[in-house]
Amino acid sequence: MANIPLSVALEHYDRHAPWMEGAVRPEGIDPTVLIIGQDGVGGRRHERMLLHQEFDVCELSLGSYVMAKARGAALTAIPVFPRRLFSQSQMYVNTQSGVREPQDLIGKRVALRSFQTTLSVLAKGDLASEYGVPLDGVTWVTTADEPVAFDPPPGVKIERMSAERKLGDALTAGEVAAYLAPRPPLPYLQGAPEVGRLFADPRAEESRYYQRNGFYPIMHVVAMKSEVADRLPWAPVSLLDGFEQAKRRWERYMDDPNWSRLAWGRHYLEEERRTLGPDPWPSGVAANRANLERFIRYEAEQGLIPQPLAIEDLFYETTLDT
Numbered sequence: 001m002a003n004i005p006l007s008v009a010l011e012h013y014d015r016h017a018p019w020m021e022g023a024v025r026p027e028g029i030d031p032t033v034l035i036i037g038q039d040g041v042g043g044r045r046h047e048r049m050l051l052h053q054e055f056d057v058c059e060l061s062l063g064s065y066v067m068a069k070a071r072g073a074a075l076t077a078i079p080v081f082p083r084r085l086f087s088q089s090q091m092y093v094n095t096q097s098g099v100r101e102p103q104d105l106i107g108k109r110v111a112l113r114s115f116q117t118t119l120s121v122l123a124k125g126d127l128a129s130e131y132g133v134p135l136d137g138v139t140w141v142t143t144a145d146e147p148v149a150f151d152p153p154p155g156v157k158i159e160r161m162s163a164e165r166k167l168g169d170a171l172t173a174g175e176v177a178a179y180l181a182p183r184p185p186l187p188y189l190q191g192a193p194e195v196g197r198l199f200a201d202p203r204a205e206e207s208r209y210y211q212r213n214g215f216y217p218i219m220h221v222v223a224m225k226s227e228v229a230d231r232l233p234w235a236p237v238s239l240l241d242g243f244e245q246a247k248r249r250w251e252r253y254m255d256d257p258n259w260s261r262l263a264w265g266r267h268y269l270e271e272e273r274r275t276l277g278p279d280p281w282p283s284g285v286a287a288n289r290a291n292l293e294r295f296i297r298y299e300a301e302q303g304l305i306p307q308p309l310a311i312e313d314l315f316y317e318t319t320l321d322t
Contacts, residue, residue: 003030004232008239009045009055011037011220014260015082015281017253018246026242029235031057047147049075052298053225057239059083060223063118063304066296067148069314070305074226076316078236079285080243083220086206087123091198092185097177100129102198108177111141111167115158116304117150118219125298130209135302141176143167171195182219186224201241207275215291216280229316236316244283259283284322285315 010016010032018024019033028276031201034055035046049058050068051077059082060075068075093099099108112120124140127133136155152158161170168186170176172194179185187195199205210216222243229236253259257266272280283290292311300308312320 003028004235005030005032006056006228006235007032007259008032009034009036009049009058010127011035011045011083012254013082014278015246015250018249019242019294023249024246026235026238026240026245028232028238029242031242035130044243049223050147055225056228057224059220059221061147062221062295063116063217063299064147064310065221065223066299066314067116067150067304070309071148075223076226076229076236077221077314078240078243078319079288079315079322080222080240080283081218081220081242081281081288082222084216085119085122085195085219086202086209086211086217087119087180087265088199088205089197089202090119090182091123091178091180091202092171092188092195093178093198094171094174094176095194095196097174099177099198102127102133105133105178105198106137109139109141109159109175111143111161111176111179111181113181114142114144114146115140115152115302116146116150117144117182120180121298121302121304122217122295123180124302125295128301129298130212141170148304150304153301156303170194198291210276210280213294215288216276217262218288218291218295218301224316233316234319236319240283240319240322247281247283285311285320286322 006029010019010033012035020035037043038045045058046061046064048054049060050064065077099105114120124135128135139157139159141159141161170191171179171185172187178198185195224236254269289311296308299305
């Protein structure tokens with residue numbers, strides 16, 4: 001029987017290099033790998049999947065995926081998580097705003113890409129759970145439209161920044177005291193003295209977070225059209241195996257001390273393994289249950305879903321025993 005062609009939309013990450021090279025061949029599937037980012041020309045991968053189901057398989061924002069599933073979207077997922085971030089390194093502040101520790105954010109205006117961006121959900125949840133900054137203690141200022149409609153909890157203040165106003169200018173001017181984002185703001189990249197990180201040593205803070213919680217937080221999941229999974233019930237497991245093939249190949253790449261352009265990349269890798277263990281990127285439901293349950297709780301607390309979903313609601317049934 002001929003392989004089934006499926007379109008697979010992924011971000012351009014090092015761990016996806018084996019897919020881009022055509023070195024990954026899931027059994028029974030002929031993947032057409034589409035390298036599509038979220039930003040820039042040809043981007044908007046999340047919205048294209050959520051609104052138009054443009055791809056058979058797609059790397060998708062965990063936050064928006066959970067919201068969409070809670071609203072009955074015809075999507076399912078496999079337990080592969082190609083993007084992860086700690087929130088602590090993604091919290092930027094105006095250095096003149098008087099914010100020196102998380103609780104200094106109370107009463108301040110804090111910018112987000114959108115209220116439901118996965119990093120926004122994680123950072124807001126971590127601020128509340130780990131650092132005592134209540135959701136209704138901050139005025140949240142969003143800089144982009146919300147992909148999925150929702151009703152915020154009572155008492156939570158959300159403002160939309162004017163489309164004419166640049167976030168970097170607002171941050172350096174102190175119009176917002178902080179910015180929580182999955183990518184550094186431009187003034188930070190340019191070395192502006194008005195912008196720094198909330199935590200003086202975010203790596204040390206993230207190490208403590210990992211020791212407390214035992215996981216590297218998930219940002220993205222691999223989603224599929226439900227119609228495709230139901231028509232090809234063997235395909236989710238085959239795709240999961242494909243991502244495991246890519247992971248093993250990627251790990252072999254990383255063993256080369258000059259595969260990365262970072263001069264001390266191999267040293268960084270060894271340090272990371274000492275701190276986070278041999279595999280902070282596990283696939284499968286069991287190894288990620290606590291990670292996912294915490295994120296789903298954050299979404300419910302932030303009014304993005306009416307009530308927590310069960311983990312079993314997120315993934316195709318043939319992948320639940322992984």
